[in-house]
Amino acid sequence: LPENVLQDQTIRYRKKRNERETPSGILIKAWYAQRRARSSINSNSGEVTPLDLLDVLERRIAEVDGKVNALPTTVLRPRQEPMPGR
Amino acid sequence: MKKPVGERGLLAGMPVPIKDLFNVEGVRNTQGSPIFKDTIASDSDVVVETLEHNGAVVYAKSNTPEFGAGANTFNEVFGATLNPWDLSRSAAGSSGGAAVALATGMAWLAHGTDMGGSLRNPASFCGVVGMRPSIGRVAHTPVAKIDRNLTAHGPMARNVEDLALLLDAMSGEHPADPLSLPRLPTPFLTAARSGKRPKRVAYSPDLGITPVDPEVAAITRKAASRFAEAGAIVEEAHPDLREAHECFHVLRAFDFAISKAALLRSNRDLLKPELIWNIEQGLKLTVEQLERAEAQRVAMTARTLEFFKSYDLLLAPATIVAPFPVEHRYVAECAGKKFDNYVEWLGIVYAITLVCCPALSLPCGFTASGLPVGLQVVAPPRGEAQLLAGAKVLEDILGLRGTTPIDPRPAT
Numbered sequence: 001l002p003e004n005v006l007q008d009q010t011i012r013y014r015k016k017r018n019e020r021e022t023p024s025g026i027l028i029k030a031w032y033a034q035r036r037a038r039s040s041i042n043s044n045s046g047e048v049t050p051l052d053l054l055d056v057l058e059r060r061i062a063e064v065d066g067k068v069n070a071l072p073t074t075v076l077r078p079r080q081e082p083m084p085g086r
Numbered sequence: 087m088k089k090p091v092g093e094r095g096l097l098a099g100m101p102v103p104i105k106d107l108f109n110v111e112g113v114r115n116t117q118g119s120p121i122f123k124d125t126i127a128s129d130s131d132v133v134v135e136t137l138e139h140n141g142a143v144v145y146a147k148s149n150t151p152e153f154g155a156g157a158n159t160f161n162e163v164f165g166a167t168l169n170p171w172d173l174s175r176s177a178a179g180s181s182g183g184a185a186v187a188l189a190t191g192m193a194w195l196a197h198g199t200d201m202g203g204s205l206r207n208p209a210s211f212c213g214v215v216g217m218r219p220s221i222g223r224v225a226h227t228p229v230a231k232i233d234r235n236l237t238a239h240g241p242m243a244r245n246v247e248d249l250a251l252l253l254d255a256m257s258g259e260h261p262a263d264p265l266s267l268p269r270l271p272t273p274f275l276t277a278a279r280s281g282k283r284p285k286r287v288a289y290s291p292d293l294g295i296t297p298v299d300p301e302v303a304a305i306t307r308k309a310a311s312r313f314a315e316a317g318a319i320v321e322e323a324h325p326d327l328r329e330a331h332e333c334f335h336v337l338r339a340f341d342f343a344i345s346k347a348a349l350l351r352s353n354r355d356l357l358k359p360e361l362i363w364n365i366e367q368g369l370k371l372t373v374e375q376l377e378r379a380e381a382q383r384v385a386m387t388a389r390t391l392e393f394f395k396s397y398d399l400l401l402a403p404a405t406i407v408a409p410f411p412v413e414h415r416y417v418a419e420c421a422g423k424k425f426d427n428y429v430e431w432l433g434i435v436y437a438i439t440l441v442c443c444p445a446l447s448l449p450c451g452f453t454a455s456g457l458p459v460g461l462q463v464v465a466p467p468r469g470e471a472q473l474l475a476g477a478k479v480l481e482d483i484l485g486l487r488g489t490t491p492i493d494p495r496p497a498t
Contacts, residue, residue, distance in 0.1 A: 050099030050143055053194075057101055057145060060191050067173065067494040070186035071103055071193075072164040073114055073147035 095141025096255040097195075102137055104197050105181055106147040107154050109227070110134050113144070118152040118161035120356045121349065131227045132262045133197065133239045140255040148183030148196060152358050153346065156428055157207045158416055159183060162358075166412050169211055171457050174497030175409035178211035180204040184242050185212035191491030195252045196242040202338065203404070203435025205240045209447035210404035210460025213490050215249045215477075216242040217446035218439065220468045222267040223253075225260035230345035232264065236337060236439060245487045246478040249446070250278035253470065270471070277471035283316045284398035284476045290324035291403060295331065296433040297421035298406040305459045309450035310401040312483050313476075324400065325393035329382035330437035331430060336371060336379035337440075338429065343368025360415070360428045383440050390441040394466040399476045404447035404460035406434055435462065442467045448477050449486045455498060458489075 058076050065071055104110050107117050109127035111134075116123050134144060149167045151159055159182025160166035167182045169175035170190045177186045181198030185208035188196055198205045200218035209216030217240045224239040241252035251274075258269040289310035291303040313320050342364045350357065350365045357365075393400070406420050417431035418424060425431050438445045444467070447460035463480070465473035481487055 050101070053099065053101050054143070054145060057192060061146075064170075064190045064192060064494060068168045068170050068177075068186050068190060069165055070149055070167050070177075070183040070190070071146040072149050072183070073106060073116075074145060075110075075113055076145055 095139065096251065097137070097141035099141055099143055100195060101145040101193070102142040102195050102197060102252070103146040103148045103184060103187055103193050104134055104144055105154075105184060105199060106150050107199065108133065110144050110147065113147060115147070116161075116163045118150045118154070118163055120162050121353050123163045132260050133224060133226045133256060136225060136258065136260060137197065137255055142255060146187070146193075148181065148187055148198075150180045150183060152361060154180040154199065154201070154204060155342075155358070155361050155364065156180065156416060157203065157432055158412065158414070159208070160412070168412060168494070169409045169457075170492055170494040171213065172409065172455075172496075172498055173494055174411060175457065176211065176412045176414070178207035178405065178409070180208075181216065181242060182208045185209055185214055185216065188212070188214040188242055188244050189490045189492060190494060194243070195248055197239065197256070198242050199237055199239050200439070201237040201341075201436075202334065202429055202432045202439060205242060206404045206435050206445060206447040206460065206462060207432065209242060210462075211409045211458065213449045213458030213460075214242060214244050215246055215446060215448055216240070217249055217253065217470075217473075218444060219253060219257070219470055220267070220444045221442060222263075222265045223444070223468075223470065224256045225258065225263035225266035227262060234341065235265075235442075236341055244490050246278050246448070246474060246481050247275060250274040250474050253474075267468075272471065274470060274474055278474035278478045280471075280475045281479065282472065282475040283479050284313065284318050284472070286319045286321070286397050287313045287399045287401060287476075288321055288323040288393070288397040289401040290322060292406075293324045293327050293330075293402055293434055293437055295327055295437060296406055296431075297423040298403055298434070299408065299420060301453055302403050302406060302408060302459055305451040305453070306401070306403045306461050309461050309480070309484060313401075313480060315483050316479050318398075323393075323397065324402070325386070325390040325441070327386050327390075327437040327441070329386060330440055331433055333379045333382040333386070333440055334429075334433075334436045335367070335427075336375050337383070338436075339364055339368035340371055340376060341368070343371070363427070386437075387441045390443065391466065398465075398472060400443075400464040402434055402462045402464070404435065404462040406431060408453045408455075408457045408459060438462070438464050444468070444470045444473050446473060446477055448481060448484075449489065450484060451486075
């Protein structure tokens with residue numbers, strides 16, 4: 001597979017987010033986990049943030065995508081830090 | 087500083103991958119083609135803007151066949167996407183990367199598009215839900231022509247409720263897309279949860295136009311019959327769609343000629359053979375052929391509208407076969423019938439595209455070898471609310487919610 005990270009600067013999401021608010025500023029309450037994707041999100045603490053979700057996905061992509069090749073382009077971290085296992 | 091709940095958007099920070107055919111500002115958009123393998127988008131498609139406005143966080147691009155052509159997700163840039171239920175099998179396509187990401191837990195929600203079943207086929211092959219909405223429901227950036235009404239953007243998810251939520255976050259009119267529809271007063275998620283049951287449901291294993299694998303027919307028929315447990319009358323019936331193959335072949339070729347003829351002239355050697363064939367078919371079309379195809383489409387749509395005066399929903403297989411070996415570029419034969427080209431095996435979904443109906447693929451069972459099978463659920467044009475409500479009722483009856491995500495499974 002080709003290198004999966006394509007941006008030279010910072011993470012697109014984090015850049016946008018930093019323009020708007022601090023990382024802890026977008027808390028998603030338990031109702032979110034229950035209402036939005038309750039079959040999928042396991043939140044022991046009762047609330048998850050977008051960064052929590054991205055961290056979960058980043059780990060899962062590193063674990064799985066090398067076998068199925070579904071998400072060849074990700075924008076989770078800079079080019080200089082290729083995701084483990086890719 | 088925290089944003090109030092009401093200002094976080096419907097998705098409130100939920101990560102969503104975008105199909106690698108559409109622009110996300112600052113991110114590579116290859117379209118699965120060597121021609122665009124290093125192209126970085128300078129702006130975002132309207133559908134991406136809408137999603138981000140509603141709280142989505144775009145974190146990935148999902149794999150697709152070259153320019154979305156064909157229902158097996160492979161291309162020269164990234165290679166093939168494999169089916170996690172059996173890694174020797176196709177994930178279908180063209181939204182194959184999205185379906186696999188959902189099935190393996192690399193996404194909770196995903197964006198895709200559908201011309202000849204590209205949201206429904208991969209959902210069926212991967213055991214997730216994929217929905218083609220009505221034309222105009224999801225605004226997008228017009229490319230090549232305004233009235234490109236064979237293709238629709240739509241949501242994919244692991245269950246009907248999540249799918250409805252994503253449709254809420256994708257839908258609504260946008261000034262850049264003059265044919266986009268306004269948002270409805272009742273959210274689709276509310277509609278999905280309404281518990282509203284269809285009174286009369288039609289099932290057809292083949293829509294009268296295609297061969298179907300007997301095992302797929304048996305699984306989908308059995309699932310459809312379970313609507314009776316919700317009090318619905320279930321009958322075998324379908325609208326008359328006999329012109330679907332000829333009509334779709336012409337209109338699809340026309341679409342390819344409009345959007346890809348310049349690429350054929352400039353980069354023929356970098357296009358896959360199926361694309362070259364499809365574009366050339368379009369360039370050979372006569373006005374008489376287009377006139378005939380449009381008349382066929384009008385007639386089929388009228389008959390389908392009449393059909394829906396008697397039935398609330400139409401059910402059929404979402405694919406006529408179970409996942410096939412990934413090295414096969416497409417399905418060349420089914421139940422003894424050989425197909426003329428790389429899209430003809432998709433008649434059971436593209437016939438529904440032609441008659442402007444919203445439709446989704448719902449997981450409805452597994453083959454003896456453990457491969458998922460999807461049931462296509464169809465509602466009348468702009469009937470997404472009743473489609474989602476009915477699909478949720480059947481999803482609850484079938485009890486298959488929660489069968490994904492899975493870890494990829496080796497070839498059997």
